[in-house]
Amino acid sequence: MAVGDLLLTGLMAVLLVGIIAALTRIENWRSYTPLAGGGTATGEDGAVLNREKPAGIIRWLTTVDHKDIGLLYGLYAIIAFAVGGIMATLIRVQLVVPGGAILGANAYNSILTSHGITMLFLFGTPIIAAFANYFIPLLIGADDMAFPRINAIAFWLLPPAALLIWAGFFLAPVTENMIEPAQTAWTMYTPLSAEQTNPGVDLMLLGLHLSGVAATMGAINFIATIFTERGDDVNWANLDIFSWTILTQSALILFAFPLLGSALVMLLMDRNLATTFFAVEGGGPLLWQHLFWFFGHPEVYILVLPPMGLVSLILPKFAGRKLFGFKFVVYSTLAIGVLSFGVWAHHMFSTGMDPRLRASFMAVSLAIAIPSAVKTFNWITTMWNGRLRLTSPMLFCIGFVSNFIIGGVTGVFLAAIPVDLVLHDTYYVVGHFHYIVMGAIAFAVFAGIYYWFPVFTGRMYQRTLGKAHFWLSMIGTNITFFAMLALGYLGMPRRYATYEFDGAIAPLAQVSTYHLLATTGAFILLVGQLIFIWNLLQSWLEGPKIEDGDPWNLERDGMLDKEWEWYDRKLETAITDGGEDETESALTDGGVPEGDASRSDDN
Amino acid sequence: MELFGFEKETLLDLTVNVIPLGIILFFIAAFAVVSPFGLDPVFSGLQFSLMISMFLLLAVLTYYAGRAVEDAERAEEEHATLDDPDGATELADDDESTEDDAELGSDDEGLPEA
Amino acid sequence: MEEQPGLSDQYRTASPWPVFVALGLVLSEIGVFIGLFPVAVFGLILFGGSVAGILTESGYVTRPWPTLVGVGVVLAFIAAGLAVAYLPAANIAVANIGNGPVFTRLVAVAVAGIVMVAMGGVGSVMEQTSV
Numbered sequence: 001m002a003v004g005d006l007l008l009t010g011l012m013a014v015l016l017v018g019i020i021a022a023l024t025r026i027e028n029w030r031s032y033t034p035l036a037g038g039g040t041a042t043g044e045d046g047a048v049l050n051r052e053k054p055a056g057i058i059r060w061l062t063t064v065d066h067k068d069i070g071l072l073y074g075l076y077a078i079i080a081f082a083v084g085g086i087m088a089t090l091i092r093v094q095l096v097v098p099g100g101a102i103l104g105a106n107a108y109n110s111i112l113t114s115h116g117i118t119m120l121f122l123f124g125t126p127i128i129a130a131f132a133n134y135f136i137p138l139l140i141g142a143d144d145m146a147f148p149r150i151n152a153i154a155f156w157l158l159p160p161a162a163l164l165i166w167a168g169f170f171l172a173p174v175t176e177n178m179i180e181p182a183q184t185a186w187t188m189y190t191p192l193s194a195e196q197t198n199p200g201v202d203l204m205l206l207g208l209h210l211s212g213v214a215a216t217m218g219a220i221n222f223i224a225t226i227f228t229e230r231g232d233d234v235n236w237a238n239l240d241i242f243s244w245t246i247l248t249q250s251a252l253i254l255f256a257f258p259l260l261g262s263a264l265v266m267l268l269m270d271r272n273l274a275t276t277f278f279a280v281e282g283g284g285p286l287l288w289q290h291l292f293w294f295f296g297h298p299e300v301y302i303l304v305l306p307p308m309g310l311v312s313l314i315l316p317k318f319a320g321r322k323l324f325g326f327k328f329v330v331y332s333t334l335a336i337g338v339l340s341f342g343v344w345a346h347h348m349f350s351t352g353m354d355p356r357l358r359a360s361f362m363a364v365s366l367a368i369a370i371p372s373a374v375k376t377f378n379w380i381t382t383m384w385n386g387r388l389r390l391t392s393p394m395l396f397c398i399g400f401v402s403n404f405i406i407g408g409v410t411g412v413f414l415a416a417i418p419v420d421l422v423l424h425d426t427y428y429v430v431g432h433f434h435y436i437v438m439g440a441i442a443f444a445v446f447a448g449i450y451y452w453f454p455v456f457t458g459r460m461y462q463r464t465l466g467k468a469h470f471w472l473s474m475i476g477t478n479i480t481f482f483a484m485l486a487l488g489y490l491g492m493p494r495r496y497a498t499y500e501f502d503g504a505i506a507p508l509a510q511v512s513t514y515h516l517l518a519t520t521g522a523f524i525l526l527v528g529q530l531i532f533i534w535n536l537l538q539s540w541l542e543g544p545k546i547e548d549g550d551p552w553n554l555e556r557d558g559m560l561d562k563e564w565e566w567y568d569r570k571l572e573t574a575i576t577d578g579g580e581d582e583t584e585s586a587l588t589d590g591g592v593p594e595g596d597a598s599r600s601d602d603n
Numbered sequence: 604m605e606l607f608g609f610e611k612e613t614l615l616d617l618t619v620n621v622i623p624l625g626i627i628l629f630f631i632a633a634f635a636v637v638s639p640f641g642l643d644p645v646f647s648g649l650q651f652s653l654m655i656s657m658f659l660l661l662a663v664l665t666y667y668a669g670r671a672v673e674d675a676e677r678a679e680e681e682h683a684t685l686d687d688p689d690g691a692t693e694l695a696d697d698d699e700s701t702e703d704d705a706e707l708g709s710d711d712e713g714l715p716e717a
Numbered sequence: 718m719e720e721q722p723g724l725s726d727q728y729r730t731a732s733p734w735p736v737f738v739a740l741g742l743v744l745s746e747i748g749v750f751i752g753l754f755p756v757a758v759f760g761l762i763l764f765g766g767s768v769a770g771i772l773t774e775s776g777y778v779t780r781p782w783p784t785l786v787g788v789g790v791v792l793a794f795i796a797a798g799l800a801v802a803y804l805p806a807a808n809i810a811v812a813n814i815g816n817g818p819v820f821t822r823l824v825a826v827a828v829a830g831i832v833m834v835a836m837g838g839v840g841s842v843m844e845q846t847s848v
Contacts, residue, residue, distance in 0.1 A: 012759035152735030237675035363630030
């Protein structure tokens with residue numbers, strides 16, 4: 001032990017010296033004074049600023065520019081998505097045969113736990129932050145985020161958080177399984193999570209705590225930005241829908257994530273310092289469930305509201321009509337935000353709570369279905385009689401609406417106590433939330449990536465691959481998760497590594513068939529995502545360069561938002577090298593006929 | 604028609620949140636009239652306070668959001684009518700007016716296709 | 718748009734500090750919660766130092782040293798306060814370092830605080846004598 005301590009001390013000392021050395025070297029370039037001449041006053045002009053950033057990897061490590069941080073968030077989230085996706089594939093391979101195909105029970109539990117946490121905390125939340133960081137300042141006409149440095153701190157907390165959450169997988173082989181990956185499931189229910197002695201659980205809890213700190217810092221930043229940094233012509237009446245959803249989401253984060261952080265610290269103290277917050281003789285195991293779901297249900301809306309905003313923003317662009325009932329969407333978003341804090345115990349209907357309490361949670365849960373349903377009708381009505389252009393982003397938006405309806409309707413059933421008592425802890429629940437998380441949230445994310453691909457890469461993606469990605473994802477999602485709904489009706493319980501059970505519990509033959517179907521769908525999904533990654537990488541490097549600030553030809557419908565105007569300005573300044581801002585509107589107007597001509601290749 | 608100081612247009616927009624409010628209100632009334640599990644000071648208290656607090660919070664937030672949006676719209680209109688001769692604001696106005704233009708625009712769109 | 722009052726004319730798009738603030742927070746959490754004494758001490762020092770650095774760089778304070786001393790004092794007081802409030806007085810002894818999960822962690826926090834106070838003090842004095 002003493003040797004270990006000595007080693008650690010040495011390591012830390014070396015680290016500290018290294019950091020000080022790095023800082024003093026960075027001081028050299030740090031002392032530049034941009035805009036010192038006062039000649040170019042365009043603070044938001046990317047072309048000018050790029051030259052003032054340090055080069056190479058140092059640029060990415062030190063950046064506080066919202067666009068760079070947005071890209072970092074995006075890269076991070078895509079990597080997490082890949083890791084989570086590989087874990088999902090392993091889960092599905094395991095369940096091909098009732099006895100389990102490849103994994104032992106412990107390995108299965110570890111991967112199941114990490115899959116959930118990775119997808120929700122390391123992919124879902126960061127990918128939304130990626131869009132928000134890059135586009136909120138552009139959409140509301142701000143120079144940057146309100147607190148650029150806090151923005152950078154929030155991002156840099158995430159990579160260590162991911163390493164901690166996955167730490168068990170790296171450390172298990174080194175420490176001879178003394179530190180294993182956590183096997184608590186993503187909900188970390190006590191007493192299981194308090195009693196597993198595995199230090200990997202502590203590391204995962206710390207990682208989650210850090211990701212919560214990061215999300216909270218980001219949320220404060222977005223709220224401050226949207227309230228105080230709006231351009232002169234942006235007010236509450238014409239604030240775009242994506243900013244509205246991010247504002248609501250940030251408010252939810254602000255109230256939900258600190259609570260998760262506190263609950264995690266309490267759990268860590270129960271585990272390490274012999275406190276009794278969640279012990280039977282103390283607060284009781286059920287306290288954890290209340291605290292967790294008081295965070296956990298708003299978390300669902302934290303993840304789904306911004307994607308709804310993305311769809312509300314993108315879908316009208318390719319329907320040729322403004323969003324139907326824009327204000328309905330705004331107010332219903334706010335309604336979801338408030339009501340999401342009054343529904344948490346619908347995750348706990350089967351815990352033996354007082355029936356009167358259950359009834360009131362059911363009432364609020366049924367009420368919260370309305371604002372979501374309203375949005376669905378708005379999207380459908382927007383498309384009604386529209387001039388639809390089935391581009392990849394539009395396909396993903398339509399896929400979102402379709403999957404969201406299935407995911408939402410199954411959720412309404414689960415909100416009703418009698419149905420929930422039957423379907424609780426079965427694959428029906430898994431199918432329901434995967435329709436939302438994969439079928440809706442991920443689809444909206446894909447729509448956003450394709451829609452804005454020209455803005456952040458300056459190039460166009462490969463359209464055929466984009467469509468292949470859509471169809472494989474759509475078919476894969478519906479095969480996999482519809483099979484799960486059916487499995488739930490058959491009574492297949494969730495989280496099991498094997499399912500060699502007695503025929504009295506569930507008809508084994510049908511269960512195996514549906515599991516096989518779900519796995520088939522998962523492989524279709526996997527192929528689709530491989531195509532997506534390939535498309536993303538190859539098009540970024542070699543795709544055709546965008547020369548017009550309006551690649552989607554939105555000008556014709558009068559729907560060219562501020563971020564495209566910004567992009568056009570950036571293109572202009574890049575071409576004319578320092579062109580004045582004042583000339584841009586004339587040039588944009590002049591560019592319309594060209595855009596019209598190339599309209600047919602838009603999809 | 605003015606209710607809570609809102610114009611008719613805004614009131615129509617706000618109806619979207621009246622529906623969940625109505626559902627919660629319905630359940631409050633229903634649970635007050637029919638209580639199959641009996642009344643208990645702690646649990647019935649919690650039951651009603653959960654629903655009533657959600658109702659109030661949603662009502663208050665909806666009110667203030669409606670207020671903020673309507674005030675912004677009014678300021679925008681005043682701005683537009685005051686500086687009408689100025690060409691620059693006219694341009695800006697085109698981008699900003701949302702609802703009315705959307706309906707007009709969609710009608711225009713429909714014609715060539717039909 | 719960019720001519721906002723209050724925005725420094727030295728508006729930068731790069732800063733070395735955020736990475737280190739984040740790293741400092743991560744190391745302090747790991748150190749304190751897992752109970753790794755050296756990691757806790759160095760993590761907290763890195764965190765306090767980076768906070769002082771980032772505040773100085775963004776112009777909220779003119780010199781980093783008072784911040785460093787301040788963070789150190791706060792940490793030392795929190796650790797001392799918790800020790801006095803929650804531990805029996807007999808347990809608070811040098812010989813007990815390494816025994817008992819809570820006490821060792823509090824000592825780590827206190828040591829980090831004291832080191833920061835010392836660093837801040839030395840830095841401040843050196844700066845004044847050299848100029």
